[in-house]
Amino acid sequence: MQKLIAIEGIDGSGKTTLSLALKEYFESKRRLKVLVTQEPFSADIINLIEKVGWDDPLLLTLLFAADRALHIRWISNKKDVDLIILDRYYFSSIAYQSALGLDKEWIKLVNSYFPKPNLTILLDVPIEIAINRIKNDKFNFRQKIDSLKKVREKYLELAKEYGFYVIDATKNKEEILRQAIKIIENYLV
Numbered sequence: 001m002q003k004l005i006a007i008e009g010i011d012g013s014g015k016t017t018l019s020l021a022l023k024e025y026f027e028s029k030r031r032l033k034v035l036v037t038q039e040p041f042s043a044d045i046i047n048l049i050e051k052v053g054w055d056d057p058l059l060l061t062l063l064f065a066a067d068r069a070l071h072i073r074w075i076s077n078k079k080d081v082d083l084i085i086l087d088r089y090y091f092s093s094i095a096y097q098s099a100l101g102l103d104k105e106w107i108k109l110v111n112s113y114f115p116k117p118n119l120t121i122l123l124d125v126p127i128e129i130a131i132n133r134i135k136n137d138k139f140n141f142r143q144k145i146d147s148l149k150k151v152r153e154k155y156l157e158l159a160k161e162y163g164f165y166v167i168d169a170t171k172n173k174e175e176i177l178r179q180a181i182k183i184i185e186n187y188l189v
């Protein structure tokens with residue numbers, strides 16, 4: 001049965017690095033078919049978000065939900081895959097858009113029809129470290145620095161509420177990968 005693993009965390013926390021390393025590990029060592037996907041998913045919606053800007057949380061929630069619907073429809077055709085690693089999922093909307101002041105419960109409601117992940121790993125890192133790791137200005141990152149502290153707090157609240165596995169993402173890549181493999185393997189047995 002196909003499993004959905006969500007990797008969450010603030011910008012620069014190491015989600016893509018971990019997702020790709022997990023794919024390599026589970027394909028080579030466990031002979032599983034692994035798909036890594038990323039949100040935002042659709043180039044058209046990314047362009048629209050860039051055009052309308054990043055300061056209206058209601059509009060962002062709806063645009064990201066539309067993006068997610070396209071993402072999930074695409075995934076639903078991937079029948080031959082064992083493990084799908086989601087590099088961001090709907091918890092990103094709950095954390096980022098509620099950090100801008102929108103009601104968390106409403107964001108949850110908008111996202112309530114999407115499939116629940118089997119497990120979620122949160123890469124937790126102070127924003128100063130995350131910022132140092134980011135070398136480009138993708139998605140107006142500089143404009144969002146101020147709200148990232150809040151986003152991190154929201155993620156930590158969600159971790160308690162939903163029982164995420166939290167990894168200290170100030171550690172090196174190898175250690176983070178080791179911890180994530182252990183979490184996922186414990187779940188798969």
Ligand SMILES: Nc1ncnc2c1ncn2[C@@H]1O[C@H](COP(=O)(O)OP(=O)(O)OP(=O)(O)O)[C@@H](O)[C@H]1O
Nearest residue numbers: 010011012013014015016017018133134171172173
């Ligand atoms: N544990 C780590 N220690 C030091 N550097 C790291 C670590 N993990 C990732 N990096 C580096 O930090 C940068 C950002 O990593 P990555 O793209 O994986 O983060 P991300 O969470 O996917 O970011 P974004 O949300 O902005 O897409 C990359 O240059 C990556 O090599």
Ligand SMILES: Cc1cn([C@H]2C[C@H](O)[C@@H](COP(=O)(O)O)O2)c(=O)[nH]c1=O
Nearest residue numbers: 011039040064088092093096097138139
């Ligand atoms: C899915 C999703 C994303 N965001 C934000 C989070 C990041 O700042 C960008 C995506 O950039 P990345 O470098 O690819 O991580 O979009 C959001 O605010 N809400 C969402 O639902």
